[in-house]
Every structure is written in structure tokens, then in C-alpha cells.
Amino acid sequence: MKKLRLIQQIQDAGVVAVLRGDSPEEVIRMAEKAIEGGIKVIEVTMTVPFANEAITALAKKYTSSDPEADNYAIIGAGTVLDSETARITILAGAEFVVSPGFDRDTIMLCNRYRVPVMPGAVTVHDIVASLELGVDVVKLFPGNLYSPSVIPSLKGPLPQANIMPTGGVNLDNLHEWIQAGAFAVGIGSDLTKDALKTGNYDLIADKADAYMKAFDKATAFKKAKARG
Structure with missing residues (x-):
């Protein structure tokens, strides 16, 4: 089933690029560079003006159906606060939905359409409430409130x-989060801040490559440790 396939693909990809910007064009450019650098899961936040335009353009350009394809990527929506927004993003082409907090109606709508939904969680109560509604992945947010030992x-x-911790994950601690058992990690401003400061968007591709190399190294270490 597509939903289960997407969840597995997100876990395999390991790193989710959480993109914010001032326009759809800016976010599209960020996404293209992140994908070029190896991050294959893109979360376009709904704080972007006309964010759905970016989601639609990226969903048309990239496909999640074939991981071996040159244009492989999974495009989703983030900072989704309510079910109305969730439905709009799904119609725009989002293949997964992420929220900063727990919203029952958003989760139920995504379940109705068999779209992976990742609500934000801060407490055990949030996580249990999400599990009771059939959520497959919870977003630990803000991740910088915790150390990896929380997992x-x-x-x-x-x-x-x-x-999936998001917020505060960086190249220095990604290894610790993966070793602690993170399903995947979300990367926000650390991926794009240098590019926005300098205007050189190639820096996003470079940083994305560094994140994927760090993830692959952490994953290989974890597997070797498990084998003893």
C-alpha cells in the first residue's frame, strides 16, 4: 500500500529537509538543491506564502514511485495546523503531512485519505494520543528541548x-540521534542559513551531501554495533 511504502521510504531516506522561505520560487530552489545534494524527503512549510504553489510544482517535477529514478523525491507539507489546510496540501500534491502539535481532526483527515501524518509531540500524553489515532510516526518537536537520550x-x-526529532538536529549530533533510535531526523535552518546569507544556493547541496554522509555513517555504525 502506498502509505506504508512512503513511511518506509522516509525511514530509509533518514533525513527530512524542512524548508521555509519568503516565496514559492525560493523554496523550490532550496528543494532542488537539497535533492541534488541527496536529501530525498522535502517538507514545504505552510508558513511560506503561497506554499501550495511550491508543493504542486515540486510534486509535478519529482516522483516517489521509483527510488532509482533520476527525479526521485518525496514531497510533503509541514506546519499544518488544521484539517482544512491538510486537505488543501494533499490536493496540491503533498504525499505526507507534518504538524508542530497534536490536532485530532488533522490526523483523522490524513487517515481518511491514507496519507502519512506526523503530528508534533512534546509529552508522553501527546505520543499516546497519536498512537491511539493510528499515527505511524510522531515528530519530537522542538527537538532542542531534549538530548538524544530522550528517545x-x-x-x-x-x-x-x-x-522523528526536528529542531536542534545538526551535523554534530545527528549520529547521537540515530544511535538513540530516531526513526528519521528533520533538518531546518541549518540546511539553508548559509545559502540565504550569501545568496549561494549551491551551499544547500553541499550541506545536504554532508548530512546524508553523516546519516549513512551513523546507520552503518548502528548496524555494525547491532551485529556485535
Whole structure:
């Protein structure tokens, strides 16, 4: 089923680029450079003016159906606060929906259309409430409120929870988050700030490449450790 396939693909990809900007054109350019650098999961936030234009343009250019395709990428929507916005982004082409907090109606709508939804969670109550509504992945947000050790602490009583930290994840601590058991990680301003400061968008591709190399290294280390 497509929903389950997408969830597995997001986990395999490991890194989600969370993109904010001043226009659809700017975010499209950011996304193209992030994908060029190897990050294949793009989250266009709804704080971007006319964000749906960026989602539609990217959804038309890239496909999630074939990971081997040159134009492979998964395009989703972030900062979705309500079910009305969720439906609009799905119609625009978003293949997954991310929220900064827990909203029951948003989760139910995404479930209705079999679209992966990742609500934000700060407390155990948030995570349990999400699981009860059939959520497959919760977004630990803001991640910089915690250290990576929070994941095994949460997964002690909730081993079935898939947790994706977003906010505060960087090249220095990505390894720790993966070792701690993160389902995937979300990367925000650290990916784009240098490009926005200098106007050199190639820096996004360079930073994306660095993130993917760090993720691959962390994943390989974790597998080797598991094998003993």
C-alpha cells in the first residue's frame, strides 16, 4: 500500500529537509538543491506564502514511485495546523503531512485519505494520543528541548512509537540521534542559513551531501554495533 511504502521510504531516506522561505520560487530552489545534494524527503512549510504553489510544482517535477529514478523525491507539507489546510496540501500534491502539535481532526483527515501524518509531540500524553489515532510516526518537536537520550527513555514504555526529532538536529549530533533510535531526523535552518546569507544556493547541496554522509555513517555504525 502506498502509505506504508512512503513511511518506509522516509525511514530509509533518514533525513527530512524542512524548508521555509519568503516565496514559492525560493523554496523550490532550496528543494532542488537539497535533492541534488541527496536529501530525498522535502517538507514545504505552510508558513511560506503561497506554499501550495511550491508543493504542486515540486510534486509535478519529482516522483516517489521509483527510488532509482533520476527525479526521485518525496514531497510533503509541514506546519499544518488544521484539517482544512491538510486537505488543501494533499490536493496540491503533498504525499505526507507534518504538524508542530497534536490536532485530532488533522490526523483523522490524513487517515481518511491514507496519507502519512506526523503530528508534533512534546509529552508522553501527546505520543499516546497519536498512537491511539493510528499515527505511524510522531515528530519530537522542538527537538532542542531534549538530548538524544530522550528517545530510549520514551521507547522504554512505548517501544512501538516511531520518533522523528526536528529542531536542534545538526551535523554534530545527528549520529547521537540515530544511535538513540530516531526513526528519521528533520533538518531546518541549518540546511539553508548559509545559502540565504550569501545568496549561494549551491551551499544547500553541499550541506545536504554532508548530512546524508553523516546519516549513512551513523546507520552503518548502528548496524555494525547491532551485529556485535
